[in-house]
Amino acid sequence: MAWKETDLLADLATRFAHVNPSATILQAEDAMGVTWLQVNVLEAGLTEQSRIPSAYRKNVEYYVFHRGQADENAWHSHTEPDNTSAGDVTAAVSTNLAVYKIYSSPVLRQRVQGQITKTIQAVLFEGAVPDHASRVKLAWSAMQLPDPILNVFMRFVALDATVQAGGATVADATLETVVNSWWTNVALSAGY
Numbered sequence: 001m002a003w004k005e006t007d008l009l010a011d012l013a014t015r016f017a018h019v020n021p022s023a024t025i026l027q028a029e030d031a032m033g034v035t036w037l038q039v040n041v042l043e044a045g046l047t048e049q050s051r052i053p054s055a056y057r058k059n060v061e062y063y064v065f066h067r068g069q070a071d072e073n074a075w076h077s078h079t080e081p082d083n084t085s086a087g088d089v090t091a092a093v094s095t096n097l098a099v100y101k102i103y104s105s106p107v108l109r110q111r112v113q114g115q116i117t118k119t120i121q122a123v124l125f126e127g128a129v130p131d132h133a134s135r136v137k138l139a140w141s142a143m144q145l146p147d148p149i150l151n152v153f154m155r156f157v158a159l160d161a162t163v164q165a166g167g168a169t170v171a172d173a174t175l176e177t178v179v180n181s182w183w184t185n186v187a188l189s190a191g192y
Contacts, residue, residue: 005064008074009039012060015081017044026061035067041081095164102158107168112157113150115175116142119183131184137192138183149186156182 003011005023012019020040027036039062044055061077102108120139126132142149157163162174 003074004072005062005067005074008062008064008076012039012041012081015043016041017055018042024059029067033066035064036077037062037064098164099158102163102167103154105168108157108163108170109150109154111168111172112153112175112179113146115172115179116146116150116153118176119179122180123183131188134187134192135184138187138190141190141192152186153179153182 009019009023018041023037023039025035025037029035038059040057041060042055042057044053046052047054060081063075063077065071065073120142123135123139126135129135138149157175157178160174160178163170163178166174
């Protein structure tokens with residue numbers, strides 16, 4: 001699909017709170033017929049944890065082939081621009097993006113690590129339950145190598161529908177349910 005410069009700027013307007021109507025030419029049309037430009041945008045969104053308004057100005061670079069001519073084509077520079085001020089993980093535009101935002105959310109990662117710590121304590125003192133030995137081995141591994149174990153549990157957290165709906169402010173009880181419900185399965189799957 002070929003875009004004109006106006007199509008590219010219209011796309012940016014759907015991603016950002018404001019797009020400056022005047023682009024800056026970084027390099028005039030070269031021998032290949034390509035013009036390098038940038039436009040200033042205002043990205044806005046809600047912060048991840050408190051969901052308060054947040055904004056940031058930045059420049060987005062793009063290229064236009066044969067600018068202003070009938071065969072004009074426009075492209076984003078390198079990657080598709082992202083509104084990084086939209087830290088609210090519940091605002092994702094697709095399920096896959098929601099999963100990624102939740103998985104990489106610093107706030108949720110800290111909260112899940114806290115829940116793993118609580119679960120370790122409970123497992124070490126739980127007594128005789130099915131698969132207790134495996135559960136204890138996973139607890140010891142989680143104490144020795146917390147980051148890899150956190151990464152495993154973040155996958156389950158990110159796929160939980162309640163977490164996706166609640167984002168970073170989801171109830172502690174939900175995180176407890178997700179971690180505890182997967183603890184035995186993770187222990188057995190890992191061969192403990």
